[in-house]
Amino acid sequence: MANVSGIAVGIAIVAIALAVVSFGSVTQTTTLQLPSVSSEPIERTIYINLIEPKGSTNIEKEPFPTKALPEGGGYELKPPDESGRWVVETYTFSPSIIVVNQGDTVNIKMLGINGALHKITIENYINEFDIHRGELKEISFLADKTGTFKMSCDVHRPAMEGYLMVLPNA
Numbered sequence: 033m034a035n036v037s038g039i040a041v042g043i044a045i046v047a048i049a050l051a052v053v054s055f056g057s058v059t060q061t062t063t064l065q066l067p068s069v070s071s072e073p074i075e076r077t078i079y080i081n082l083i084e085p086k087g088s089t090n091i092e093k094e095p096f097p098t099k100a101l102p103e104g105g106g107y108e109l110k111p112p113d114e115s116g117r118w119v120v121e122t123y124t125f126s127p128s129i130i131v132v133n134q135g136d137t138v139n140i141k142m143l144g145i146n147g148a149l150h151k152i153t154i155e156n157y158i159n160e161f162d163i164h165r166g167e168l169k170e171i172s173f174l175a176d177k178t179g180t181f182k183m184s185c186d187v188h189r190p191a192m193e194g195y196l197m198v199l200p201n202a
């Protein structure tokens with residue numbers, strides 16, 4: 033019995049020693065990962081989809097809203113049809129906020145999924161251009177100006193808006 037408990041104590045000591053060693057190595061690895069953040073300019077490809085989230089119900093379940101939504105094409109509130117079904121929808125960029133570093137070469141691949149036509153502008157970077165449904169447009173530019181720039185669609189105001197954020201290099 034004395035031998036068995038001696039072995040057990042020995043195993044426990046080894047286990048504690050291994051735990052200390054592995055804890056030590058985990059701590060060391062975490063410390064080494066900290067300075068790895070880099071803002072070196074790179075080429076980035078960002079995919080943006082032009083979409084139209086939609087919700088519908090029936091007046092038997094939920095009454096049709098009495099308050100109109102803002103005009104401009106970005107919102108639609110379709111009144112109840114013969115069966116009482118009504119629909120609310122909006123247009124949006126997905127994603128609507130994109131973040132890059134100053135000096136990056138940015139390639140945006142924008143796909144028209146919902147809506148027949150969009151007229152997109154990125155403030156201070158890209159003049160207005162058209163995207164039709166089913167069309168994939170690639171826009172490339174050098175992110176040389178820092179700041180927050182509005183990305184918008186003139187066909188779907190005021191809802192279809194987003195931002196390009198260009199972070200200064202540290």
Ligand SMILES: [Cu+2]
Pocket residue numbers: 082123147149150151185186187188192
């Ligand atoms: Cu649009």
